[in-house]
Amino acid sequence: MAHFTVLRGGRVLDAAGRDAPFRDILIEDGTIRAIGAPGLEAPADATRVDASRHLLHPGLVNGHTHGSGALLRGFRDRMNLELLLIVTPARFANQTLQIKYLNTYLGAIEMALKGCTLAYDLTFGLPVASIEELIVMGQAYRDAGIRAVMAPMLADTSFYAAQPGLLESLPPELRGLVSESGGTDAAEILRLMEEALRTWPHDRDHVKLGVAPTIPTHCSDELMRGSDRLVREYGTVMQSHIGEAKYQVVAAEARYGKSMLAHVDDLGLLGPHFSVAHGIWLDDDDLKRLADKGASISHNPGSNMRLGSGIADSRRMLELGVNLAIGTDGPASADNQNMYEAMRAAAQVSYVRQPDHRKWLTAPEIVRAATEGGARLAGMEHVGVLAPGKRADIVFLSLEHPNWTPINDPANQLVLVEDATAVRHVMVDGRFIVRDGRHVSADLARLAVEAEAARDHMARANADAAAKVAKLEDAVTAFCRGLSSKPYRVERYAAFPCRCEETGGFSAEAV
Numbered sequence: 001m002a003h004f005t006v007l008r009g010g011r012v013l014d015a016a017g018r019d020a021p022f023r024d025i026l027i028e029d030g031t032i033r034a035i036g037a038p039g040l041e042a043p044a045d046a047t048r049v050d051a052s053r054h055l056l057h058p059g060l061v062n063g064h065t066h067g068s069g070a071l072l073r074g075f076r077d078r079m080n081l082e083l084l085l086i087v088t089p090a091r092f093a094n095q096t097l098q099i100k101y102l103n104t105y106l107g108a109i110e111m112a113l114k115g116c117t118l119a120y121d122l123t124f125g126l127p128v129a130s131i132e133e134l135i136v137m138g139q140a141y142r143d144a145g146i147r148a149v150m151a152p153m154l155a156d157t158s159f160y161a162a163q164p165g166l167l168e169s170l171p172p173e174l175r176g177l178v179s180e181s182g183g184t185d186a187a188e189i190l191r192l193m194e195e196a197l198r199t200w201p202h203d204r205d206h207v208k209l210g211v212a213p214t215i216p217t218h219c220s221d222e223l224m225r226g227s228d229r230l231v232r233e234y235g236t237v238m239q240s241h242i243g244e245a246k247y248q249v250v251a252a253e254a255r256y257g258k259s260m261l262a263h264v265d266d267l268g269l270l271g272p273h274f275s276v277a278h279g280i281w282l283d284d285d286d287l288k289r290l291a292d293k294g295a296s297i298s299h300n301p302g303s304n305m306r307l308g309s310g311i312a313d314s315r316r317m318l319e320l321g322v323n324l325a326i327g328t329d330g331p332a333s334a335d336n337q338n339m340y341e342a343m344r345a346a347a348q349v350s351y352v353r354q355p356d357h358r359k360w361l362t363a364p365e366i367v368r369a370a371t372e373g374g375a376r377l378a379g380m381e382h383v384g385v386l387a388p389g390k391r392a393d394i395v396f397l398s399l400e401h402p403n404w405t406p407i408n409d410p411a412n413q414l415v416l417v418e419d420a421t422a423v424r425h426v427m428v429d430g431r432f433i434v435r436d437g438r439h440v441s442a443d444l445a446r447l448a449v450e451a452e453a454a455r456d457h458m459a460r461a462n463a464d465a466a467a468k469v470a471k472l473e474d475a476v477t478a479f480c481r482g483l484s485s486k487p488y489r490v491e492r493y494a495a496f497p498c499r500c501e502e503t504g505g506f507s508a509e510a511v
């Protein structure tokens with residue numbers, strides 16, 4: 001028998017974002033059936049929820065994170081992307097199955113408490129994690145109650161081989177410390193990925209498996225093409241880190257004779273199922289290719305600043321028709337998993353990025369990107385909007401919180417004021433996963449004890465590898481700085497420090 005719930009007396013953020021009229025919401029078995037004026041008709045036996053003095057908005061969608069990294073939050077400052085890519089894998093190895101679960105669960109609980117109900121998680125690759133471990137990490141999302149796309153990060157080329165000339169540039173005493181090989185070959189990675197897709201046990205509306213060739217230059221074309229075949233065959237989604245740092249796009253251009261994104265397009269990978277993480281160093285041609293194919297970008301401004309990677313031109317993405325989502329990035333490079341902060345950062349970087357304030361992102365555009373845009377990027381269009389037919393993933397913000405006292409403009413306050421402290425309840429499928437500010441099942445005290453122990457285990461198990469990598473830091477960063485100092489086609493994007501001071505900082509084109 002169908003189960004009905006009716007939320008009465010709440011103020012529901014309207015589609016345009018500038019208003020939040022009083023509306024009742026009728027939910028049938030987790031799906032929104034009707035939204036109407038107060039007094040909306042509901043079956044007599046419907047569960048009644050008092051939503052008065054609350055603003056209701058769709059659950060936020062985190063377009064890009066790494067659930068594998070929760071234990072590394074706050075790890076090291078002054079860390080750019082190249083350091084992140086060589087240092088964190090060394091700090092992060094030797095995770096037991098329990099620690100892999102714990103990492104993912106911790107991040108998922110944090111997101112739930114902060115109003116996020118769907119995350120696109122680029123998780124441990126295959127065979128770094130086994131298929132069984134991926135399934136257990138998927139269970140972490142089920143246990144936390146939020147939805148996820150879990151996309152294993154695939155690579156068959158090492159960081160050192162991905163940048164032509166890097167290995168040769170290393171002094172002989174360092175060369176022996178690095179591996180040229182990406183570990184496992186493409187055919188074996190693809191075999192595992194296909195088996196994982198074929199046998200994935202979780203309900204795909206809640207936790208589905210995606211595919212993430214992690215960075216195109218870290219993947220052979222065989223791995224990229226094979227990933228594409230699997231994504232199309234199994235009807236899932238793909239995400240790749242593209243145009244994140246200048247050194248990467250310069251290295252890619254040297255390798256492919258064209259942009260990283262053009263190479264991916266020419267391999268036939270783009271489509272509505274495809275999304276780019278970061279997309280800072282993309283030019284108009286790259287963006288048009290994405291728009292023409294209906295692809296998306298997860299704009300991750302907090303991480304882009306934390307790593308000094310640059311400031312993406314989010315206005316240009318929208319102008320050229322790319323679907324925009326917003327992400328936090330993983331805890332190793334973005335620390336917390338707070339989508340309200342990510343929205344605020346998206347607003348603020350757009351203000352400093354664009355001289356013309358009429359082109360700054362508006363608050364409703366940002367809310368849309370963090371909800372509907374993210375749901376489209378994740379291929380989960382049954383969520384992201386509060387409307388009949390959509391699943392009832394709903395955040396209740398207390399209107400008695402200082403963030404909302406008084407209400408001047410709902411969208412502006414959601415983006416520029418809210419910091420997750422007014423999150424009171426969170427529903428997924430019409431059921432509370434957070435109630436009165438507490439997760440309904442997580443034991444945070446126990447989690448804290450387990451996290452401390454896990455951190456110590458990883459520090460002990462990885463001490464030698466971390467010491468080895470520490471010796472490489474200066475040589476690697478010097479090489480990447482050299483690449484970043486070379487001219488690149490989107491030099492106008494050097495409009496901010498972005499570690500591009502060598503290229504002259506502000507260019508005439510930017511102002």
Ligand SMILES: Nc1nc2[nH]cnc2c(=O)[nH]1
Binds near residue numbers: 081
């Ligand atoms: N920011 C970021 N970029 C990446 N590119 C490949 N892996 C990562 C990662 O973990 N974080």
